[in-house]
Amino acid sequence: MGAKLEKYFMFAELKTNWRRELLAGLTTFVSMCYILFVNPSVLGASGMDKGAVFTATALASALACFIMGILAKYPIASAPALGINAFFAYTVCIGMKVPWQTALAGVFVASIIFLLITVFKLREMIINAIPADLKFAISAGIGMFIAFIGLQDGGLIVANKSTVVGLGSLATGTTWLTIFGLIVTAILMIRRVPGAIFVGMVLTSLLGVVTGMIDLPTKVISAAPSLAPTFGVAIKHVGSINSLQLWVVVLTFLLVTFFDTAGTLVGLAQQAGFMKNNEMPRVGKALMADSTAMFAGSILGTSPVGAFVESSAGIAVGGRSGMTAVFTGLFFILGMFFSPLLAVVTTQVTAPALIIVGVLMAQNLTHIHWDKLEIAIPSFLIIIGMPLTYSISDGMALGMITYPIMMIAAKRGKEVSVVMYALFFIFIGFLWILNV
Numbered sequence: 001m002g003a004k005l006e007k008y009f010m011f012a013e014l015k016t017n018w019r020r021e022l023l024a025g026l027t028t029f030v031s032m033c034y035i036l037f038v039n040p041s042v043l044g045a046s047g048m049d050k051g052a053v054f055t056a057t058a059l060a061s062a063l064a065c066f067i068m069g070i071l072a073k074y075p076i077a078s079a080p081a082l083g084i085n086a087f088f089a090y091t092v093c094i095g096m097k098v099p100w101q102t103a104l105a106g107v108f109v110a111s112i113i114f115l116l117i118t119v120f121k122l123r124e125m126i127i128n129a130i131p132a133d134l135k136f137a138i139s140a141g142i143g144m145f146i147a148f149i150g151l152q153d154g155g156l157i158v159a160n161k162s163t164v165v166g167l168g169s170l171a172t173g174t175t176w177l178t179i180f181g182l183i184v185t186a187i188l189m190i191r192r193v194p195g196a197i198f199v200g201m202v203l204t205s206l207l208g209v210v211t212g213m214i215d216l217p218t219k220v221i222s223a224a225p226s227l228a229p230t231f232g233v234a235i236k237h238v239g240s241i242n243s244l245q246l247w248v249v250v251l252t253f254l255l256v257t258f259f260d261t262a263g264t265l266v267g268l269a270q271q272a273g274f275m276k277n278n279e280m281p282r283v284g285k286a287l288m289a290d291s292t293a294m295f296a297g298s299i300l301g302t303s304p305v306g307a308f309v310e311s312s313a314g315i316a317v318g319g320r321s322g323m324t325a326v327f328t329g330l331f332f333i334l335g336m337f338f339s340p341l342l343a344v345v346t347t348q349v350t351a352p353a354l355i356i357v358g359v360l361m362a363q364n365l366t367h368i369h370w371d372k373l374e375i376a377i378p379s380f381l382i383i384i385g386m387p388l389t390y391s392i393s394d395g396m397a398l399g400m401i402t403y404p405i406m407m408i409a410a411k412r413g414k415e416v417s418v419v420m421y422a423l424f425f426i427f428i429g430f431l432w433i434l435n436v
Contacts, residue, residue, distance in 0.1 A: 009073060009321040016320045021075075024319025025327025028077045029335075030195030032310035032328075034353045035061065035079045036335055037201070037345035042085045043303060046093035046100040051225030054339050056300040058224070062332040064293030064305050069325030072285040075315055076268050077328040078293055081306035082357055083142040084256050086149050087392050088303040092249050095390070101237045102246065107304055108234035109241055110253035111295035118291045123258065124284055129419035130259075134399060135266065136364035137379035138259045139309075141386040141395050143361025148387040150354025153347040154178030174348045177208050181352035189356060194313070197353050204352065205344040217343040224336040230301020248430060252393040253304055259396065261290050261306040268307065272315045309360055374410035378403040397427040 002018075011017060039057045040050040057080050064078035092103045117123050151157040155175035160166030168175050185200030193199060208214030241250060265287075269280045280286070286307075293305040314324050365383070369375045378399040386395030404424045407416045 005323070009323050011321060014320040016318065018323075020318040021321055021323040022327050024075060024314035024317050024324040026331065027194050027317050028075075028308075028311050028314030028319065028324060028328045029331035030198050031313035032077060032079060032308050033195075033331070033335055034197050034201055034350070035082070035308075036332075036338075037341065038082065038350045038353060039080045039085055039302065041345065041347060041350050042082075042089050043100075044089075046089040046103065048100050048301070049225075049229035051339060052227050052229040052231070052301055055224045055227050055336055056230055056297065056302040058332050058336040059227075060293060060297035060300050060302050060305050062329040063296050064289065065325045065329030065332065067292055068286065068289040068307075069322035069329065072282050072289050073322035074269075074274070074282070074286055075272065075319035075321060075324030076265065076286070076307050076311045077314070077325050078290055078305050078307050079332075080297060080302045081257065081260055081304055081308070082146050082354070083260060083392060084253070084306070085303040086146065087252070087256060090149070091391050091393075096245070096249070098246065098249065099237075099240075101233050102240040103249065104230070104234040104298060104301065105237040105241055106246060106250045107253050107294070108298040109238060110250045110257070110304070111291065111298050113250075113254055114257070114291045114294055115288075118284070118287050121284060123262070123287050126258070126262075126419055128279075129417040130262075130423075131375070131403075131420075132266075133368045133375045133379050134382065134403060135259070135262060136367040137382040137399060138396060139264065140362050140364040140368075141383040142260060142392055143358040143364075144383055145358075145386040145390075145392055145395070146361065147355045147358025148390075150351040150358065153354065154182075154351030155348070156351075173211065173213055174346075177204060177211075177213055177348045178351045180204060180207055181349060182355055185352045185356050194317075197310075197356055200352055200356075201345065201349050204349045205341075208346065208349065209344060214344050214346055214349075217340045219340050221337050222340050225339050227301060232299060233301060234298045251430065255396065256392050257290075257294065257304040257306055261287070264307040264309055265290075268309070268311050268315065272320060309357075372410075374406040374412060377406050393430070397431050400424060400427045401431075 036057055040053040043053045044050040061079035068074055068076055068078055088103055092098050093100050155168040155172055156178060157165050158168040181200055181204030184203050185197055188196035188199055209216050266280060269275050290306055297305040368379045381402055382395050382399030385398040386392050389395055400423050404416050404421055407413055
């Protein structure tokens with residue numbers, strides 16, 4: 001059996017082995033397991049049951065990793081994505097006052113469309129049509145948005161009537177808890193300590209408990225929380241998707257997940273050396289893995305699932321085959337039994353993780369051609385638009401609409417693909433519908 005698995009996952013061709021793949025899987029899990037605690041915290045803001053979201057996050061992540069590893073054979077782990085979960089909670093549920101049950105139904109409908117356009121290879125066509133600069137800008141912009149939320153959650157940035165936002169009070173103990181977590185996590189990241197984000201969260205939680213700012217849980221291990229509050233809710237509320245506004249929400253889930261996943265997959269494939277002639281082998285299977293996981297995740301009760309940039313940690317230690325993702329999935333299953341720790345993972349504990357992940361995603365800025373204004377302007381509008389409008393979709397719209405205009409102004413209109421011109425009109429309609 002071992003020999004057959006080694007052949008299936010191309011161990012010899014990829015020059016890897018079981019020990020390396022196991023270590024890579026563990027490294028990836030430790031690097032991204034904070035999502036087990038961050039996702040319930042973010043989605044909990046919408047009114048969802050945190051315990052159910054915890055279990056849904058673990059199961060959806062495990063399933064996504066298994067499918068990616070076995071079907072696409074890539075060392076890329078997936079989980080409910082940061083950024084889109086913030087859009088789900090803060091923009092759709094809180095900002096647009098859409099019940100979380102209806103928002104979850106929106107994710108379910110978007111996942112079905114996602115599967116269909118993947119089967120008909122429309123996703124591959126669109127990925128190839130979008131300029132690389134805009135892909136990197138979308139990823140960096142989401143990072144800025146995530147960091148902005150983290151700074152708010154940690155109390156470092158607060159509302160200010162005179163300047164819109166301002167520096168938070170340094171006389172507040174919980175704000176210093178966030179500062180401690182940010183500094184410690186940053187140092188660990190710089191020292192390249194495996195699982196730096198997770199270790200930083202643990203140390204911040206311990207400081208919070210010791211200082212009395214966080215209550216100590218009565219136990220650490222227990223049975224996984226029930227899925228009952230969220231399981232199947234998406235299917236039951238599909239009928240609630242009955243207005244133009246809600247269809248815009250569905251479209252946004254679709255577009256944001258699409259572009260975020262596409263950018264992450266391409267970036268990780270480049271890191272691992274999988275890209276051939278600027279194309280990603282088996283990209284169709286990788287996209288199908290994420291589409292299927294998003295569908296299953298919506299039924300379980302979580303926001304869209306997508307490839308995680310933290311997979312780069314496992315790739316960095318030598319993970320090259322799908323077994324890396326499979327091992328990561330197995331660790332997510334084991335992680336379900338630590339739900340009591342949710343009590344100590346407050347917003348001040350998760351805030352540093354959000355800020356650091358924002359830094360990681362902002363590294364995509366280096367790939368943008370800033371010396372060409374026709375590229376720089378739409379890219380910048382995407383990046384700055386996401387945090388300032390507090391909306392990922394609005395930021396994307398600003399860039400997608402201005403890109404063809406800037407290219408025409410630079411007498412490069414012929415270089416803009418038909419797909420990009422189509423997206424120009426789609427996003428104009430998107431903003432019009434959203435405002436009307």
